[in-house]
Amino acid sequence: MKFIDEARIEVVGGKGGNGASSFRREKFVPFGGPDGGDGGRGGSVYAVADENVNTLVEYRFVKRYQALNGEKGHGADCYGKGADDIELHMPVGTVIVDIDTEETVADLTHHGQRVVLAKGGKGGLGNIHFKSSTNRAPRQCTPGESGEMRALKLELKVLADVGLLGMPNAGKSTFIRSVSAAKPKVADYPFTTLHPNLGVVRMSDTSSFVIADIPGLIEGAAEGAGLGHRFLKHLSRTGLLLHIVDVAPFDPEVDPVREANAIVEELRKYDEELYDKPRWLVLNKLDMVPGDGRREVVDAFLAAFDWPLTNPDDRFAFDTEARRHFVISALTGEGTRELTYAIKDYLDARRAAERAARGEEPTEAPKPYDPLA
Incomplete structure (x- = not known):
C-alpha cells in the first residue's frame, strides 16, 4: 500500500x-x-x-x-x-x-x-x-x-521513540533491518527508501522501543530538495535522533565530515525544536575500514566534525544536551547490540524523569547495559 x-x-x-x-x-x-x-x-x-x-x-x-x-x-x-x-x-x-x-x-x-x-x-x-x-x-x-x-x-506524524537521520545510502535501512524485524528496501543506489519505515526493537518480552527510518536527506532539503524534507515532520515526536554517517564512502571525493555537517545544517534550517532534540552520532560501515585503520578513521572524523564527547567514565549520563557517538557496522551487526542497549537505557531514564516531573510514583530503576556481563 x-x-x-x-x-x-x-x-x-x-x-x-x-x-x-x-x-x-x-x-x-x-x-x-x-x-x-x-x-x-x-x-x-x-x-x-x-x-x-x-x-x-x-x-x-x-x-x-x-x-x-x-x-x-x-x-x-x-x-x-x-x-x-x-x-x-x-x-x-x-x-x-x-x-x-x-x-x-x-x-x-x-x-x-x-x-x-x-x-x-x-x-x-x-x-x-x-x-x-x-x-x-x-x-x-x-x-x-x-x-x-x-x-x-x-x-x-508517525509515533516512534527513535528517529534515524542521514544522507542517502548511509545505512539507515540496513541498521533498522539489523536490529528489528522491519524489512525496508536496501539497494546500492540512493533514495531506496521512499516513505517512513517503523521497526520495533524488542529487548525482552516486556521491553521494546520503536525506530523510525525516513528517506535520506541531501543538501538543500529544507528548501525542498530531495525527498527527506517531506518526512522530517515524522521525527518531531521522537525522543532521540540517531545521526548515521557513512565513514567509508565508495566515492573517494565524498567527504563524510562535510555531509554530516550538511545534515546538521538542514535540520537547523527546518526546525529549531527538532535541531535541539537529543542527537547521537553513529559512525556506520565499520566493516569497510581495515582493522588497523579504524581508530585513525574514527578519531580523524570526530576531530574534524568537532562532536562534543561525553565523559567516557559516565556512559549513562542522560543529559539531553549531551552528545554521544557510537561506531557500528549495520551489515555485520558489530556494535549494534551496545547501541540498542544504550538507547533502551536512555529512554528508560527519560521516561523515569518525566514521571518524576509529573509527580508520579517512581518505578524500579532500569539496569544499565554492561557489555562485560
Whole structure:
C-alpha cells in the first residue's frame, strides 16, 4: 500500500430536523391543543484513532464526508429521529488542522481517541413548546439548525521513540533491518527508501522501543530538495535522533565530515525544536575500514566534525544536551547490540524523569547495559 501522510477533506454535520406545527385531532375533542414534536438532531462527524490503520490513503480519494440530516417532527407529540454519526478511522499520530483558521482541531495520540470534527445541528422546536395561558393554539415552530462545515488538513506524524537521520545510502535501512524485524528496501543506489519505515526493537518480552527510518536527506532539503524534507515532520515526536554517517564512502571525493555537517545544517534550517532534540552520532560501515585503520578513521572524523564527547567514565549520563557517538557496522551487526542497549537505557531514564516531573510514583530503576556481563 502506498504511504500517504497528508490529505485534505471536507466534513459536514447533518442539519437538524424541523419542528412540527400540529394540533390534536380526535373525535369529540374540539380543542385538542398543540401536539407538534421536535425535530431530530443531525448526525456529527467524528475522528477515531485506530492503531490498525497506518496511512491516510482512504482520504486521498474520498474528499467529502457529510452526515445525514435529522428527521422532522410529527404530530401526536412524536419527535423526529436523530441521524447516525459518522466515524472516520485515522492512524494514531494524525494531526487535524482547520484550513481556514489554521487551528489544530485534534492530535490523535492514542488508540481509541475520539474527537468531534463537525457537530450536527440541533432539531427545531415543535409548537408544543409555545403554548401558554395566553397562547392556547400556537402555530409557530422553529427550523432545525445547520450542521458545522469544516475544511480540514490531515497530517500523519508517525509515533516512534527513535528517529534515524542521514544522507542517502548511509545505512539507515540496513541498521533498522539489523536490529528489528522491519524489512525496508536496501539497494546500492540512493533514495531506496521512499516513505517512513517503523521497526520495533524488542529487548525482552516486556521491553521494546520503536525506530523510525525516513528517506535520506541531501543538501538543500529544507528548501525542498530531495525527498527527506517531506518526512522530517515524522521525527518531531521522537525522543532521540540517531545521526548515521557513512565513514567509508565508495566515492573517494565524498567527504563524510562535510555531509554530516550538511545534515546538521538542514535540520537547523527546518526546525529549531527538532535541531535541539537529543542527537547521537553513529559512525556506520565499520566493516569497510581495515582493522588497523579504524581508530585513525574514527578519531580523524570526530576531530574534524568537532562532536562534543561525553565523559567516557559516565556512559549513562542522560543529559539531553549531551552528545554521544557510537561506531557500528549495520551489515555485520558489530556494535549494534551496545547501541540498542544504550538507547533502551536512555529512554528508560527519560521516561523515569518525566514521571518524576509529573509527580508520579517512581518505578524500579532500569539496569544499565554492561557489555562485560
